[in-house]
Amino acid sequence: MNVVQRLDQPSNYKDSQSRVDRRYQDDLLSNSTTLYIGNLSFYTTEEQIYELFSKCANPEDGGGIKRIIMGLDRNTRTPCGFCFVEYYTHAEALASMRYISGTKLDERIIRCDLDMGYKEGRQFGRGKSGGQVRDEHRQDYDPGRGGWGAQAQRLEIERRRQEVEERYVDAQDGPGAVAGGGEEWREVENSEGKLKRGRSPGDEGDNERTVGSFIVSPRCQRLR
């Protein structure tokens, strides 16, 4: 195609904190099954996202939505306006770039970008106040994203978040905190031991996360 630009090319957006080199990034992107979705309303649910993105799913080709990882405010554990959608196939991710990116979800125009793949910890916002960096600098009033920029109107934000604030209070980080969504089909073995998926023994029960009672800096929060 020479006459127009394809819409399913990766944009300039890169995971700014990823340390892999550019060529390797391009390589990952050209096989990527994961999308970063931006400009979501804080109130948009995973099921709304699922419904829209399932329009690009192609189960007949072995595809489908593998999982959705909601971006959360690191401090409040509430959605902060982005998510990752992971499909089973690369073609589905490309289709979303062509047909969904730039259309509305929950009455906001959302943006999709090919992503190198979810890495532990990326579900949390990186802004100083816990949300996304862009909301730190925002000057406008955006009712879908907690009103004024994070520096102002904190009370107003709290009130509007009531609807969603309960949902992710149990969100965890660390290995195994985010479910995989189900792998490819494989022959079922008879022995029970083999049935169990590879979860490390520490995963269950003992990594309950207690949110710190005081926060020195965002950095400390993550390092603890």
Place this chain on the structure above:
Amino acid sequence: MSYHRPNRGGRRRFGDDYDDRRREIVESPQERLKNIIIKLGEVDPLQEIATVEQHIRDLVPPSISNLSESFHIGVTEQPYKIPFYAALLRLLHNTPPKEDTSDATEQVSLGRQILEEFWKGFQAYVDKLMWRETRLCIHFFAHLVSAQLISADSFVALLQSFTTVLDEFGVSHGRAKRAALCAAEGLMIAGSTLTASTPTIPSEIINAIQAYTETTNSGKWIVQPIVQLHSSSVYVEIADELLDTALAALKALENSGFEGPYPRPYSDYPQLDAETFTPFSLPSVLVPPEVIELDGLSTEAEESEMKKEEWPEFFLRLFPDDVTPDPNTPAGYAVRTDLLAMIDIFEVNRKECARLLLEYPKWTVPGTFKPKPGAPAPEIEPLVNYEWQLESTLLEIILAASLILPESSQPHIYYTALITEVSKLSPSTVGPAVGKSIRKLYSSLADGLDVEIERRFSEWFAIHMSNFNFAWVWKEWIPDLELAVQHPKRAFMRRAIEYETRVSYYDRIKKSLPEAMGEPGAHVLPQQPPGPDFMYEDPTKPHHDAAQSILNLFRGRAKAEDVIAHLDTLRNTLEAEISDSGQPDNVNSLVRVIATQSLLHIGARSFSHLLNAIERYLPLLRTLASGGVTSAASTGNPEAKTDILSATASFWKYNSQMVAIVFDKLMQYQIVDPADVVSWTFSHVSETGIDEPEADLKAPLSLSTFEWNLLKAALNKAIGRVNIARRKLALLRKEDDENRARVRHMDVDGEPKPAESVPENPALNVALKAFSSLTREQKSALSRTLEGFISCLAPSITSAHPNPQAKEILTEHSWHNRVNWGKEEWSAWETWGWYRHFCRVYSPYLRNYAATFATVSFARFEGQSDPAIELLQKIWNVSTGQE
């Protein structure tokens, strides 16, 4: 390990910008010329032809390959410019006066050199069976014939090589259709020149296509957009079949002496000197056979990629002929052909596609479309006076392409997104066209609009509305609330609102509706948001305590084994309780339902919570699915899996989306198999309503869109797994072959090693085994679906809830009396619709098993004469290519 570093701010961005700047390449003169050629006519096509010609001549020495490539891009990516590229090439055939003409090569015009090079590219398209490019090049050649640059005889021969395809033995519809369009459209454009030299060519091509289309009647019957159960004729009022329209347009052109509807900018240019100029004679071509069709001869036919069946294509008409072009007329056919090609080509960028579609009128003969309101009077006198409405034309064609049965050529969401873009570019003019299209489709619902079209229509409606503030005038449909509750119009309203709610939320959608639609009796909007329904929530409900004890374990993140152990204890307790109360409850089943519902309860907060709950307790789910509370068999127990599915359906009975999601993940994690979901769907169609008040609305043994979606998801899961396994196997086979070749190659002594010395690849064996077991599973899912439909539509006397209407509605009299149909009649009608769709959409898979399935499912009816059985069989036979 932390990625968080302070002061990252804008620094990284700077790096990105730098990278982008570095990648910007300086355009070479050849590149620049190519872009000039590609952009031909963006401001004023007629004026720019000579300018571009000059640019081409100015760049010396000419690069013929670059010029030919530029023409290729122009022709195959911008079909609306083809007449103008023909004119440009015509100008390049002029030999500019030169002082020194002694050099013989100078005599060959630039245009001729480009054409000869262009031909090679065309030949490559044909060899690779790139049909769209081939067809668009034929358009170009046809204009060049009219411009006297190509010899008419050689073009006739080219068209004949495409009509030959129609006579091939067992030609697939897709191949025949594409070849027929190449011949037909070439003739349409160049007809008047061709008839001068070969007067018989029009009738030759028309007869060839006609003879072919006469063989496609049963195919038309199964994919026509209006369902007529009582008749085997094709109903043509509301839609036109593609090849039929090409034939109609050709016949009209033949009668008018091929007065074509095409712009011909080259026709004003002076004639080339017949003394010195010889038109290019196109070399002869042979259309190669399809690769897949050759593959069928290979021994591992089952392992080769499944080829989608192609059927006749019906395009719905939504507007009268004076508003949008009738594709049965030459001008209408030409417009639709261009627009369809654009929709197809620019699929990679819907925004640009929308812009180009709205600019389309400038490439047509003046007067084709109504000028924009308020636009200055056209400088050129209109040559025709069709004055079609552009926006309505675009809507009609995009929607028609999106509603083709059994499947549209692009994903349905593409067309949805394209309409959104067209609407965004010109809301005031496109809006009314969208509204009229919706009303027309809606009104067709009462006349038998196909169930799959209705499903796509409701999906499009919901997504479109979600992009435009959910602004629809619902109140105009209030009178239709009087119709039977399963009437397609009411079913559409319910579904459209359900789908709107999924991408938005209950209160938002409720606000967009008039009060009458929110009434309980209206059955349009559910009475409450689509939340979960945990059976044991209420402390007064039986087994509340049992459920709480399980929930406490889940909340405390107990290990799966501990929960399993607890269920064993619980079962004993419940057994005692039940035997005391004397209820004939199945205690194993009860434990499964309580455990499943409790697990779903902790996973009910979001999709991710569901996945976490399932993943954490996979061993528990597997134990439940295996039937015993203690772990035993691995394949599971059908009854136990049915319990899990039933518990899910009742937990999410107010939320059909979640039912589908949970079923999908239960299949993904291999708790249940696709065939289990199929069986469950057919055995529970009469039990689970999407919404409780509607449970009693459901007719016995009938399928609605909800059930169809569950079936489709299960069948596609089974098919998808086979496809993955097939690809894996192909890859391993290739590796294996390479390894063997290498071993043989390394054997330098010349003594070929015996084959056994190459070790068997264990991965290959595993893959083979997986492939065959998945293929078996796919077959079982398909066969159970067929069985399920038969039990709904031709129920045996002993079946539990036979729908008495399944047979009654098949008469013409009953159909014409449909205003009096009640919910049972409409439910039966819809079930027939889904059966018809199942057969045609899964036809490539069903064909593989046609003989076995026919024996298993239809043999029992041998000798019975019953209209329902006959129709079941007829739909089956047509879909599997036996009729």
